[in-house]
Amino acid sequence: MEILILLAVVVVLLFAVPDIRRSLITRPAFGFFKRVLPPLSPTEREAMQAGDTWWDADLFSGRPDWHEFHQIKAPQFTADEQAFIDNQLETLLTLLDDFRIVQQDADLPKEVWDYLRQEKFFAMIIGKEYGGLDFSPAANSHIVSRIATRSISAAVSVMVPNSLGPGELLTHYGTEEQKNYWLPRLADGTDIPCFALTAPEAGSDAGAIPDMGIVCKGEFDGEEVVGIRLNWNKRYITLAPIATVLGLAFKLYDPEGLMGDEKDIGITCALIPTNHPGVEVGERHLPLNQAFMNGTTYGKDVFIPLDWIIGGREYAGKGWRMLIECLSAGRGISLPALAAATGHVTQRMTGAYAYVRQQFGLPIGLFEGVQEALGEIGGKNYILESMRRLTLTALCDGKSPSVITAMTKYHMTEMGRDVLDAAMDIHAGKGIQLGPRNYLGHGYMATPVSITVEGANILTRNLMIFGQGATRCHPYVLAEMEAAANPNEEEGLAQFDKLLLNHIGFAAGNFFGSLWMGLTGAHFNASPMSGPTARYYQQLTRMSRALALSADMAMLVMGGDLKRREMLSARLGDVLSHLYMASAVLKRYEDDGRQASDLPFVDYALQHHLYSIGQAFDGFFANFPNRFVAWTQRFVIFPLGIRFKKPTDATLQAIAKSTMEPGTTRDRHTFLCYWREEEDDMTGHMELAFLGMRKNADVYKRIRQAVKRGDIAENLNGDALAEAALAAEIVTAAEATELKHVEALRLRAIGVDSFAPGVIEQRRFYS
Template identity: 40%
Template sequence: MNYYLYALAVLLLILWYNRVKFIIWSPVLAVFVYLGCPDKMGIAVYLTINILLLIEPIRTALISKPLMALIARLKLMPSISQTEKIALRAGTVWMDGEIFSGRPNFTTILSDSYPTLTAEENAFLNKEVDEVCRMTNDYETSERRDLSPQVWQYLKDNHFLGMIIPKQYGGLGFSALGHSAVIQKLATHSQALAITTMVPNSLGPAELLLHYGTQAQRDYYLPRLANGTDVPCFALTEPLAGSDATSIRAYGIVFNDNGVPKIRLNFEKRYITLGAIASLIGLAFTLRDPDGILGKESDLGITCALVKSSLEGVVQGRRHNPLGIPFVNSPLQGMDVIIGIDDVIGGMDGIGQGWMMLMESLAVGRGISLPSTCTGGIKLSTKVCGAYATVREQFGTSIGNFEGIESVLGHMAAMTYMMDAARIFTIGAIDEGKKPSVINAVMKYHSTELFRKTINDAMDIVGGAGISLGERNLIGHAYMGAPIAITVEGANIMTRTLIQFGQGVIRCHPFAYKEIEALGSNDAKAFDVNFFAHIGFALGNMVRMILLSVTRGYIYLPKSSGVARNYERKLMWTSATFSFMTDLIMGLFGGSLKQREMISARFGDVMSYSYLLMATMRRYKEEGYSKDSEVFMKYVGDHALSNIQKAYDDIAHNLFSGILFAPLRFYMRLNRMGRPANDQQLHRLATIILTQDEKRDALTKDVYVGKQLALLEEAFKLHNEAKPIVGKMKKAIRAHALPKAPFDLLIEEAVKKSVISKAEGSTLKKAYLLKQEAIQVDSYDVSTFVRD
């Protein structure tokens, strides 16, 4: 009898692990009950419960309806406002849904789009983008606080401001990847140049017109935006409304002008990029119709309109100074500015649709523009530091040979690989028409934070060469610009604590939003179906979590190859754990979950690092699971899993703190998902960027190599070529054939004594002279440096 019970128990675990429907595993459980409890009363109780759960009308009447009343009375489900509903419905669920599922489909994940540039986009990147970078002297731009007139004209003439506009309207019609690649490369040379180009191609008039404008609006404005006749900006942020865009005070009043309905606008905006020079302002405001001219409603909601800066009442002419980075960023005001209904984006149909437009269009800023700018900055930091740490010497050796520097360089290399993988993977989804709003928030947060970390590390490595501003400084302005990326499109503290998991738990969970909607509409049938499906989902994830945990993921057969197989197993384990614990905290906190921001942030960390690891695995597969990519895959895998483990530790520390949960906490410490990468991995990664070869070039692809960086790269190259020559001289010094002295002072003597050849002496002399030139910093005459 016991053998049958064991076999049935195993069968039940298998069924629950695979989340089969209740109607399938219920008979198996019935046999288990019968064999384990032959008492007739026990069987009768089980059958009664079974019938109650299986017959939907009975279940709905006896369980679901009373439960709905209880949930409403105890406020166990969060209330969702209309604006929150619009934000939640905006965009689509993508890889975030896989993470929340508890059972990610790696066949789908590993075959999802990982795009490449078209020939046309590549040509533009290597010609027009290189040319505008050559034309832009970043230090002079900083000093004059604007791009030169020649650069502005080149951007307009070559349609940089219209990359996202289709060719039929005169734009470049680039893919999201093409758009991203241009912004990324510009950011490796000049933050001001990148931001100036980025904004017209992000959330603004062109993006909104393409998706929501009338045909007449598109036909008129898009060609003007594509060729730079109109310079656009988008005015959303206000002194009293930042991240909380629903609180905007800018307003429009509908009035009757000789029988024609018009709108009188009043607004005060700030932090508006290109605001001071824009000829076409995209404006977000709340629209009111107190006299009912357009219909019965008086409060028409957030609306977006196109406002020509030449209109009476528009006040431009002032600029902010964003940490000295000289892109145009400005306040804007409007006093009794008159526009027509035709100026509303979408015309009459666009009235009151502004919030929806904004939420659906934020994908561009969060998913493309900011990750591209920041990945460019990360690549630049990695390329510069690899070369500089080789050329710069202390205590007779390159500073890159010190383990402290090496550990930082290794981490920079791996994070460059990971962030570029995530950038391309995310953009592949956007190019396919998806709008993964939660993943875009993940990308915004991690790309900007990683850029901040990387540029700080770079400043530590290059030291005074990063601090002393001037034409020789390769990273100073990037360092100054890092906090700007942190604050825009939703400040990072709020992105981590409110958006990633806060929106994801409702938007991406298979049942949560459906249950909330059913409760809101008092739809007992819909609630019943989704609630009991949710119960089965949670049960299956609990069993999956336990079995994957005790087997450390080895119960699962991975779809990937190479070292990724182990990380796929761990991701399957963490997804099941994440999904079950998500259901657990929804049950614990109910409607107050939105206010538990610190817990939410930690769950967001689990979700976001899971995504970054998925993206890296996708790149690893795209590269054919190559040996060269293996070291990156291993480091990123260990890095992501250790951060996931830390998040789980912090969750357990805060949620399961009593003595009752001590065994659980002990088990979690004993059976860890991951630990940080080891020193050997860091050494291998650092070696890649300290060696001038195709692996380093691939890692830092599309960094613009201007005059100063070319000089550093040449010094880097000659330094490596001179290493064997220096080795001969060191050997001669140890043998007392040469005296102890700086090598550059011994070159002629070494040649005379045939320690090295004349050609080797020439190479060594050139390497020293070039190194000396490459590590110089700018200085200025005191009489002209100090300003009156």
């Protein structure tokens, strides 16, 4: 007993007496922290400081407040936004013939370009005071998504001016003079913008761009002024071939000190008319059989005045921070909108095709192999739409959550690839043969575009999600890093001392909390909801606590090496991502009024995310370099083993059945998919065949029974099937007439396009 009392006294003295604590605990810990602190480059530090945290910080803390989470209101369209969606957007969709755009003209028709300018599709993010539409991120996303269900090329053409580029940079950072001149011209389509960042050897790492500007004196408008002499070589620049104004990112140097004492000023952004002497645009790339304008821009010894820097001289050298802040918002809108469009189209059309296409007298969607793929499509589309909505909620609330938008861009584009692969497997030749009726082919070919741009997915997963999340979302690490970086040693030590006790308590709480939840299966965790989803909240809270523990352990043991162990850190990033996606699904389920028909989709999503979290942790423990620490983490977090399972067969089959059922659930899940009630329409021909067959399901059932009895022959279709059924008195005359019409639709829907000799060679599909 005396020994225990003595130990307690020692612990109290060590932690409660400031001088003793600082001398024996804080100072050694401070020195250790500074040694293991991951070194940050200037661009990394700026990226770390850009943007906001939001729900991701709750998830990373290990203590998500689900009640507060469900108080967050989903964004609603304004009256102006809804009117535009109902009118201008619908009109645009009638003008788009994607097969002609891509395969023949390799460009949008002039009437489409004119309509886009006239109706201000390029001005959704520009304020009304400058003639723009000033639409919310939610409206922006909806419009781009719906266009993308019709034409990726048109969607990208609309997307880019409303994402990272001159319009957004001017809105946030431009001088009043720059805003007043350029924004009205961008809003009414007088000028078409592009933004040139990527160079041949500098893609996602903007800090490596070789393009440079030298501050010097030169002639402009007949006068000698201080300006910048620029040299650049950019590629992959969307809209560059037709742009009239070029946003340019470059490194700025001032060797003669004409702007001040700083010689290496840093990354800077400028706005340059493309007709300015020395600016070269016009050459095109051919991005994977798409028709959107993408190309190169060059400049050699191009002299511009200093006031062409976006934001003026004050913003020289601040370009990287500007780009990161704007990209974090755009990354959460544009490419996720394309991925959402992919999900909506593939679920609606593949569900229809799986019912319309028959094998052995039955819709192929009744076969379990096809149902598995259909279940994956429907389940992941539900996740896609849920993630899109939750991220837009943050953006519409004025947040710029850089970690969340990175997760959104990465996982949505990857799931877009997954659902397209599954859809192509089911469609087979229908998806392969290009033509006016192929609604998958161009989207399938465009998928790698989304994977690679606005931060390549490999970089985003391996460096950004956990790399930024571990510091931005952790309740103490960023503040501790700032204390360690304080040039005043004693001042930094005092800051660190205030944080240390809290951090120790945080880590201890996560350790014992994780062990308790692992031993009890999280059954004692509180849940904000009752019913079928309650158990999911308990498990997500448990995994949130586990992430907080493992992140602390990884940073403590590995320090700066964790930055280089990308496979390990990416797995912790996966845990954070799947926690976020699972949260999005649960919130959508509540926001939509707990629809019973959505439960299979919710079950799929949560089973998928929890299983993925378990696999990420398993890989993390298996490859953690300190085996004792790895074993300890595994035992504390999963003392009874990792028991999460993949979605069940029954869940996949329930989703597959839902995708082949017309009605409100199918419409709610695929509302972005555009189709016209026309037999020759790209998506309309399949939708009409599907609806016709569902309407006449009883007729087809009677015919199948008659075939089994031998009353009518097998393998009949079209008019022959209707006439045989009528002759055998299986159908009435009226039913036979209707059957002929539906059979014509069905045969057209399962058919593919073909072309006369010479047409493909000459690419003259239209007269």
